[in-house]
Amino acid sequence: MIKVGIIGATGYAGQELVRILLSHKYADIVWYGSRSYIDKKYSDVFGNMFKLVDSTCLDDNMEALANEVDVIFTATPQGLCASLVNEAILNKVKIIDLSADFRIKDVSVYEQWYGITHKSPQFIDEAVYGLCEINREDIKKARLVANPGCYTTCSILSAYPLMKEGLIRPQSLIIDAKSGTSGAGRGAKVDNLYCEVNENIKAYGVTSHRHTPEIEEQLSYAAGEPVVINFTPHLVPMNRGILVTAYADLTADVTWQKLRSVYEKYYGGETFIRLLDENVCPQTRWVEGSNFVDINFKVDPRTHRVIIMGAIDNLVKGAAGQAVQNMNLMFGLDESEGLMLVPMFP
Amino acid sequence: MIKVGIIGATGYAGQELVRILLSHKYADIVWYGSRSYIDKKYSDVFGNMFKLVDSTCLDDNMEALANEVDVIFTATPQGLCASLVNEAILNKVKIIDLSADFRIKDVSVYEQWYGITHKSPQFIDEAVYGLCEINREDIKKARLVANPGCYTTCSILSAYPLMKEGLIRPQSLIIDAKSGTSGAGRGAKVDNLYCEVNENIKAYGVTSHRHTPEIEEQLSYAAGEPVVINFTPHLVPMNRGILVTAYADLTADVTWQKLRSVYEKYYGGETFIRLLDENVCPQTRWVEGSNFVDINFKVDPRTHRVIIMGAIDNLVKGAAGQAVQNMNLMFGLDESEGLMLVPMFP
């Protein structure tokens, strides 16, 4: 059994890790870290875990934890993982960081967009960007995996094949994304109160959202040139789900079938990517609770653009599910172990 | 492997059966019956099943089906199962009926509350009321199980121990129930449109809801005398979940601890009933997607009443989950096989 420690187990992503790992055949959570709820029973914080988890919340002592577990998930605010990790720890355990600390290779870009100083830049190079469908082989050998952001996972996977094959003009990409409210976290803020979110939609972080450079970096690798994009997230009154609608200029006259064959080239063998039938639009409800990414697109001959659409569950493929997928790869397990979750509807 | 046929696979309860059975180790769905969608791919109706179910919808020919499967689930409107079943069929397959056709022993009560003539009253006596926690042994031997209604499951299980032990005055019981909208079914009706349900709560079927006689019959067995109650269902703007708040006069001065010990006597060994800690109120979000029933209660010394609260997911313990629990019992499997679903939050 893989012994698992979670730092940040009482956020939404941390709790989703617990939900998934409880049904994982080869993993056993031994450390529920939560600075805010130390000594409180985990199931008192999340009533769904009553009778399922009997543990009490512990602190975030990564040194101590490293001696007790095989893998640490950090589902914490930006900066914390980078401030705790060190060589000794990495020699003992594998770390899957759900924060942004090790996602961006250029530390100055990280520090500019996140507004904090990186505490352990020496590990950035080593860290593997944990987008399994793209970096599978590197992940298998990694000590430290930077689990991608929710918006970025959906955005990158949706656009990747066309960017990689040069079928869209890199600088023309515009990503309009919509997220359920669990993406905003469990902090007690007026902006996230029920009455403020319900019956409302808004854009936020326009031109400045921190997932922008992460998307740009990964798509730049695909394009083979620096990519600068517009990325606009929106808050939607629902618990879970991210929908990405992306627009790009086509570099050639192509049909849906042609583009589809390109997607199949990259994703044809992927368990968690579902390429939808022609004219079917992704909907977040069809992936809720699962690790699937549903992707489709439409060619617009009037504007010579392609409209790409992708849907994920932000807490699963956008966070905890992908983290477990990374764990499976890092420990040589079947990549889909514990992740064959049937989407729950309605 | 148990070969499973579902008649009514494209309603919400039928689809939930599919969701649950896809992860069941010993069951294999071979017949997706749906009169409205014959010849249509099942995953075209429910996009969550894309790449998971490759089958096409079939009709509801129970005779033909009986030759192909080991168990038939009927998740259909009242009257259909009773109109299809016969001795020859029952000799070949087990039937778990999610409709009300075989729940009520007195056929005249059924016909009065449901307003239809029962087509096969000869099987009513044989049919076992499939409330596993109460009728477990009978279910194991049954050919025909009447799967309880959603409101009734939550109502009966919440009140049963106190009624059985004579701790509440039977005729004083008042059940105020609240349900998510999936309980209203997938029919295209103006009343169930998003804009009609959202930002609204209403009572319906006041004094006349058809789950009333079903609750009364079962609680009468417990009380050892005919029980007549008030039952008022309400429609709540959410997808899933039933919360029952019930009120009854206590027959003695008792403490919470005393009543708790009574609940433990009946449910202490039950996998799917969670008796909550003192002062914790059941909430539907903590059982969503799972087969759990969360129960608690409060003694009010001012009024000498007990307020009993129960929460279930109406599509799981209130329909498909309980149906699978029944199947497990009927086929000698571990009762919780395929049902250790961790509640999904948020």
Place this chain on the structure above:
Amino acid sequence: MIKVGIIGATGYAGQELVRILLSHKYADIVWYGSRSYIDKKYSDVFGNMFKLVDSTCLDDNMEALANEVDVIFTATPQGLCASLVNEAILNKVKIIDLSADFRIKDVSVYEQWYGITHKSPQFIDEAVYGLCEINREDIKKARLVANPGCYTTCSILSAYPLMKEGLIRPQSLIIDAKSGTSGAGRGAKVDNLYCEVNENIKAYGVTSHRHTPEIEEQLSYAAGEPVVINFTPHLVPMNRGILVTAYADLTADVTWQKLRSVYEKYYGGETFIRLLDENVCPQTRWVEGSNFVDINFKVDPRTHRVIIMGAIDNLVKGAAGQAVQNMNLMFGLDESEGLMLVPMFP
């Protein structure tokens, strides 16, 4: 023009006062009090007021305010109004208190249920309970009006005629109430986050909610004897609306028509009470945004009980609308001035 000051203008009820008073022909808000947002533009807090309100938030100095306005609304937490008011102030301005400070005549009951010491018990006797349909004449002469609670308004008005006429057994009354989330206030609490409230229903304050003694006191006046009831509030995933479902034993064999004539006797001339047609259940969506109370009931000959149902918008008739109705009465205006709000649907 009546000059109006609001203390607590940045809560949900305070903001609703602003919404209503902006369309009131004879009122002019001159003081937007909000301790938390002093010096901030009001329309920066509530974007709906952009270009409609140009004022900046002020503090809660009731002494200063009393010199500038004709009426003060206090939409603040319990205790604040009682701690600020004094004889000099009451000699200058009328006060309509939306908190509970002056609702309960027995100060010990107040202190027990609210857990705070009353700071100005000397004004409790004088204060008029501002349920306009019942205390109209007293309100007209009042200096200090205690605006009723949201649950209490709906509960009392629904049951009052039957209690007054002795048609129900007082001690048998059970009130099961359901409220939208704006009733929980605008404080930043995890429990009220979108993801915690959405897809959930729960009871809270079972046997201990602070609106209980308020309902009991007013219904005791109606019954002519002390009334002790069960009152159970529930939190519903919607912004606005309260639905009350109440159960009581009938003291005689009566028809719907008979009870209806009793309701007409009390409410036949009321502008804001709508007695629905037989078999029509109140729904919160039909009163949203308006000052209406929709009432109906059902006689159950099987249990000899009546099930009474009432619906209001908790922020209008349950708070700000009723407060303005009180203001209209106190200043000799048409009672419905500014309150003929057509319910908004959907």
Place this chain on the structure above:
Amino acid sequence: MIKVGIIGATGYAGQELVRILLSHKYADIVWYGSRSYIDKKYSDVFGNMFKLVDSTCLDDNMEALANEVDVIFTATPQGLCASLVNEAILNKVKIIDLSADFRIKDVSVYEQWYGITHKSPQFIDEAVYGLCEINREDIKKARLVANPGCYTTCSILSAYPLMKEGLIRPQSLIIDAKSGTSGAGRGAKVDNLYCEVNENIKAYGVTSHRHTPEIEEQLSYAAGEPVVINFTPHLVPMNRGILVTAYADLTADVTWQKLRSVYEKYYGGETFIRLLDENVCPQTRWVEGSNFVDINFKVDPRTHRVIIMGAIDNLVKGAAGQAVQNMNLMFGLDESEGLMLVPMFP
């Protein structure tokens, strides 16, 4: 008093017309037309209108109606108004058509996108496109006004000043729009059931939505050249509200202040357009129930694009409110008569 007839009074837009006109000082609804509900009391269809509207639904006989009223609103499916209108009728009454029949000047474009034959193309030229802020003077003189679509109102008004002033490259415009569910109408369709819409977001009509040519036509007038755009609508789980997020290449290096001055040039004197302060994003909740359009934008120096955002209530400024605004203009009333609706929050 202006005597008003409504054909299609039982759809969401028709009912919103009723809500608004009930508070209009100079209008009186005398005909509630609804083919589906003939002879049914209007308040039996919409319970919010109980005690406010005493009328019964009538048919859609426009000939008869023309003799009884001064203005007819048609809030009906595409094609109906065009099939009913004729010269005799237009000589008697003014018509404000909320359908698309007279919005598009090129009848072949209409017939192609809507897939129906236009029954009275002879009136297309005469019809005035009822976007009050742009066509005010023509509307005043019109017999027949084509009330703009909901998406189009928000899209056009958001982009108009920049298009008109040549500050954005016309062919670069991409509009990503999000709408509440009332925009989908009150028809009983599975797709619009609560459980299908709740907890979901999806794009629909990608590259083919019928509001596309309407937006293109109007923006072409502004640009002085044919404009071809991408327009993608999305369905959001909320009752009301449209948010438009639009992307366009800037034709010059400009600041927010520069663009703001352009918006002020066009909208500075407009009652219903609110230009928000820098860095404030429009949110649908701040316009709910009102006739306001909230607009703002962000300049992205990294991509040389502007991101324009606009928010309206789809049933008010996107339908009924704008229709009343047109009526006010056509009858020489104050344009804002009956429309100074304070947005309702929460």
